[in-house]
Amino acid sequence: MQHILFILGGFTVVMGILALxxxxxxxxxxxxxxxxQQPAPAPAARPAAAPAAPPGIPPHHLAAIAAAVAAVTGGRGRVLRVTAPPHKATSWALHGRSEQFASHRVRWDWAVPGPPHIEPPHPIPAALPAHGKGPEA
Structure with a gap:
């Protein structure tokens, strides 16, 4: 019973500190x-013309990006530019990934399959005693 009271006391202390x-x-x-700061009302300005879609970016991607910006900013955000990266990945990053993946490849010809093979310290005798009895059995 003493151990349970000790555990409950510790639990109570931890919960009290977390509440604090x-x-x-x-x-x-x-x-x-x-x-x-209270934002000042923006002066009524004429809306800017939407820029033409950059080449290579599908219109449905632009619509998804604009919808995400509107959802996050509560309609106050504006997409000014959408560009795709000029390259997919640098060559050193690709080389590092290929090395990482190659290091995890299973190489079947490294060792004999199965558990580790350890040579016994002495040769096994040809005739084993039957059921733990000596050679006279």
Whole structure:
């Protein structure tokens, strides 16, 4: 019973400290929420013409990117440019990947299949005793 009370006491201490940390973080969060700057209303400007789709990027990709930006920014964001990287990967990165993958390849001709083969310290006798009895059995 003493061990259970010790465990419950430790559990209570840990939960109390976690609750205290949660309370401190909540107070700090509330202090910073009140300090946010109120955005000034943007002057009504004419909307800019949408740029033409860059070559090589499908229109449905552009639509997905614009939808993601609108979802994340609450409709306040604007996609200015979408470009594809000029290369897929550098040659040293490709070489490193090929070396990594090659190091994990199973090489069947390295050793005899099965468990590790260890030579016994002495040769096994040709005639073994029957059921633990000596040679006289």
């Amino acid at each position: 940390l949660y309370g401190v973080m909540a107070l700090i969060g509330r202090a910073f929420v009140g300090r946010g």
